[in-house]
Amino acid sequence: MDTPPANPVGGSNAFATRHLSRFARFEEYDGRVRIEVPTAMVALVSTAFYAALSEWRSGKSKHIDFSANTYHEVYINHLGTMASIANARNGRSFHAMMADIYERASCSEMTSEPAVNIAMINIEEMED
Numbered sequence: 001m002d003t004p005p006a007n008p009v010g011g012s013n014a015f016a017t018r019h020l021s022r023f024a025r026f027e028e029y030d031g032r033v034r035i036e037v038p039t040a041m042v043a044l045v046s047t048a049f050y051a052a053l054s055e056w057r058s059g060k061s062k063h064i065d066f067s068a069n070t071y072h073e074v075y076i077n078h079l080g081t082m083a084s085i086a087n088a089r090n091g092r093s094f095h096a097m098m099a100d101i102y103e104r105a106s107c108s109e110m111t112s113e114p115a116v117n118i119a120m121i122n123i124e125e126m127e128d
Contacts, residue, residue, distance in 0.1 A: 026095040034099035043078035
């Protein structure tokens with residue numbers, strides 16, 4: 001099995017770069033067209049994160065197979081949640097968020113300096 005690329009959405013040989021036609025576009029009010037990360041991709045990553053946390057539910061690590069049989073319902077629930085967010089208001093906020101995720105995941109602005117990377121995150125607006 002081939003090793004997946006370190007960054008599947010950034011770089012000249014990345015999946016997203018090679019298959020840009022598969023990614024939705026979002027037009028900002030100023031006319032800028034931005035690429036969105038696919039909803040299914042975010043739902044899958046969210047499901048994988050849920051699975052990793054579930055392995056520690058008892059306080060001790062317990063292996064749980066990450067399979068469609070085990071996590072299908074969780075994945076479908078994530079898709080439903082995202083659809084609800086997309087249908088709220090006019091959906092523009094959702095599409096902007098998905099474009100922001102794409103841009104962050106492409107690492108076009110990321111550096112190896114944590115302080116610089118943290119500066120790109122708006123910590124002041126996070127709830128306590």
